[in-house]
Amino acid sequence: MKVRNSLKSLRTRHRDNKIVRRKGRVYIINKTNSRYKARQG
8 A cells, every 4th residue: 555645646547446535544445456555644
């Protein structure tokens, strides 16, 4: 999982990327290709 300041550029890398908010943190998750995971901050 990558930790990045800005997730907007990472979201466009794959068409199944979704932005999810959990416990005050912003995550990018991908059900079909689990390589694309990121957390903001």
